[in-house]
Amino acid sequence: VNPPAAWLVAAASITGAGHSIVGEGCQDAHSWRVTARGDLIIVVCDGAGSSARGGDAARLVVAALSSAPSLELSHADELSEDQWRELAEVLFRDARTQLETLAERTNPRIALAEFACTAQLVLVTDSALYMAHVGDGRATARFSGSDEWLPLFVPDRGEVANETVFLSTPLPFDAQYWRDAAARLPGRANAVAVMTDGCEAAAFECYVPDGASGFHDPNRPFPGFFSPVAKKLRSLAEEQTPQVDVDAMWEVFIRGGLPRFAAESDDRTMVFGVRLD
Amino acid sequence: MCRHIFGDNFNRRATVADNDFGAEQALNYERKVPCALVIDTSGSMSGSPIEQANAGLLLFEKEVLADSVAKQRVDLTIVTFDSAVEVARDFALLGDVVMPTLTTKGTTRLVDGVRQAVELIKGRIDWYFSTGQDCYRPYLLIITDGEPDADQDPGALKRELQELVNVGHDSSEKPGHPRKFNVMTFAVDGAPAEKLAQFSPTTPVELKSQNFREFFKYIATVTRQVSRSKAEEKIDLSPEALGAKNPFIVTT
Numbered sequence: 001v002n003p004p005a006a007w008l009v010a011a012a013s014i015t016g017a018g019h020s021i022v023g024e025g026c027q028d029a030h031s032w033r034v035t036a037r038g039d040l041i042i043v044v045c046d047g048a049g050s051s052a053r054g055g056d057a058a059r060l061v062v063a064a065l066s067s068a069p070s071l072e073l074s075h076a077d078e079l080s081e082d083q084w085r086e087l088a089e090v091l092f093r094d095a096r097t098q099l100e101t102l103a104e105r106t107n108p109r110i111a112l113a114e115f116a117c118t119a120q121l122v123l124v125t126d127s128a129l130y131m132a133h134v135g136d137g138r139a140t141a142r143f144s145g146s147d148e149w150l151p152l153f154v155p156d157r158g159e160v161a162n163e164t165v166f167l168s169t170p171l172p173f174d175a176q177y178w179r180d181a182a183a184r185l186p187g188r189a190n191a192v193a194v195m196t197d198g199c200e201a202a203a204f205e206c207y208v209p210d211g212a213s214g215f216h217d218p219n220r221p222f223p224g225f226f227s228p229v230a231k232k233l234r235s236l237a238e239e240q241t242p243q244v245d246v247d248a249m250w251e252v253f254i255r256g257g258l259p260r261f262a263a264e265s266d267d268r269t270m271v272f273g274v275r276l277d
Numbered sequence: 278m279c280r281h282i283f284g285d286n287f288n289r290r291a292t293v294a295d296n297d298f299g300a301e302q303a304l305n306y307e308r309k310v311p312c313a314l315v316i317d318t319s320g321s322m323s324g325s326p327i328e329q330a331n332a333g334l335l336l337f338e339k340e341v342l343a344d345s346v347a348k349q350r351v352d353l354t355i356v357t358f359d360s361a362v363e364v365a366r367d368f369a370l371l372g373d374v375v376m377p378t379l380t381t382k383g384t385t386r387l388v389d390g391v392r393q394a395v396e397l398i399k400g401r402i403d404w405y406f407s408t409g410q411d412c413y414r415p416y417l418l419i420i421t422d423g424e425p426d427a428d429q430d431p432g433a434l435k436r437e438l439q440e441l442v443n444v445g446h447d448s449s450e451k452p453g454h455p456r457k458f459n460v461m462t463f464a465v466d467g468a469p470a471e472k473l474a475q476f477s478p479t480t481p482v483e484l485k486s487q488n489f490r491e492f493f494k495y496i497a498t499v500t501r502q503v504s505r506s507k508a509e510e511k512i513d514l515s516p517e518a519l520g521a522k523n524p525f526i527v528t529t
Contacts, residue, residue, distance in 0.1 A: 201303065207306050207307070207308060207411070208304065209306070210409070222301070224301035225300045226300075228298055228301070231299070233298075252297070258296060260302045265344070
């Protein structure tokens, strides 16, 4: 099956070695689709490793967000940033409600906290990129007329670097949070990548010396990673490579195409889309 | 001691674009996972138990070194206690310092040993912060086959450890950002769990010395994974939680 005309997308979720060792499956989940008018919708979720049902939560939230009819914008329907924040909050609240229902239905004695997962939602239209997220992970986009890869959000961090917030916790649901967690970037994105934190050390500069005072996280997309991938995906599209072959190549790449991927014990998900026109 | 502690720039050595997409990887260092092993070397651990523990330590080192990320993260110290307390290995990455061979003698100054390890961890966190580094939650792993000497105060130690588990160490180098501790206690060869519970803030896990190799292999897995675990859920180390995944549990 040939890919949709507007975008070529490569996507994979890989079980990390750490989870394989203890017999657990992949707790990441993802989805992408291209709407009738050519908008790209990407959803990526990372089920919390130590919560019993994190993988189930990730799959449910991906399904809930990616299928939301309200993401199907019609022509003159570009949203303001406030409108997008409002919509994103509704969608994430609805996903959380579905998590609550799942938890109750599964076993009332199982706390909602056992269904912990992060969530990232990206909608790319002809004139803007809309982003919303809860928790960590990374995302980047490159816009027409620029070679720069922009970070789409700052991952939520807790007390230490590997701590974050989840859709199952009450923290994400206040106005202050959404002011930072949802944004509209004007312009025409020609490439976008969304990933769980298992991919970040390979693709982002996220712990580097900053000169005088030590180390910091610049949240900087690494061009040496993203630019060649975007170029290769475009060439695969020109060669009319079947989607199934693109996905197979991408899975091999995310599984061990870089030493940092091969060494990573966490689950890894990356969805990478390039615009074709 | 600190010469290599920043570790190699793991990614900088590995940027060759040997993949179908021509991608190179970003340049990052690794945050550290401070880990203190507090090991009982009293007379009752002589013979097979201490031999197994020494073999287990070497296996632990081998397991961590085989993981190219973990070996840049696991920052290990070993404190032993018998009639005295000794820092058998100061904080360092695996492979930077030869793993000590432990020997046994004397009684069980457990409380003193644990307090020494706590101070080492606090000092290490201070040092991380003073040098602009970040770290994951520290691990304090206590391994003993007996109860503390009669003149030790396990109740006071328990309160101190509970404070570290629940509140954490607020470093003067970075005030307002306390680091909470993960504390695990392992009761070797039928050590009285109720006695260990007098000082341990978490339920002691039973462990057979003949399974030390499996134990240290497991600990290597835990420390490799800790950097991936996420906050809100503290890692539950009770026997019930570890369940079938824990190969060294003695079920009674």
